[in-house]
Amino acid sequence: MMLASDIQVAQNIGFGIIAAVMVLAAIRVVTSKNVVHAALSLIAVMAGAAAQYLLLSAEFVAVTQVLVYIGAVMVLFLFGVMLTRAKLGKDVDLDNKGAWAYGAPIALLMLGVMVYVLTKGFKDTKISVSGKGSNVGQNSLLSDKIFSSYALPFWALSFVLLAAVIGAIVLARKD
């Protein structure tokens, strides 16, 4: 039985607006002729993703997304743009010549296959994104998971980050 509250009109409208902004910004990331504009569009995509995480009631991941991606990774990207002396303004030499002729069909083909499989596999599977049924105190559940059943991957990840930091220093230092 379909209740009016099952359709969740407000959530669907919010999702649609954020999704449209994300897709347009993502297209600008891959087509813009200006490196800095591409980086700023990427910030819009990341912020939209954080908003979608909030809609999926994953607050901790949303805050982490804002802190790590928008806060740290994008600053790193802008430093990379600056240190590689990217041209300010329009730069015509950012794309492989004629690559869109095979890039676009490949991407569209993949998209077609994925959308076909998804619509066939999850026809009308619903998720509840309202407050009802959302697990209160999800963050405590999350921390319980990370520090109990996923403790070993957590340790491994710490070593990955340590190795990445040391590797980045070794690679980028001058001498």
Added chain:
Amino acid sequence: MLINNFLVLGAVLFCIGVYGVIVRKNAVLVLMSIELILNSVNINLLAFDRLWAESGNNDGSVFALYIIAVAAAEVGVGLALVLLIFRNRKTIALDDLSEMKG
């Protein structure tokens, strides 16, 4: 809400990222496209997390957090490599790096 909303959004972003990796020549822009791909995967993981949240299973959030951490490490090392290439060759155009082509 249909779970397909989120899954199709993830698929669209993934394909845009793949297009960027194929078409772009500037190494920094290729790294940005890879970030798009990783983000689309995170949206998928959190949608499935929400799907199974009623049964008390929130592994999807854990995986999403791990992917965010790995992506941060990847960008750090990747940009260090790009800087090194730029310092040695004064260019970061990826199709100029063809010594290993044989």
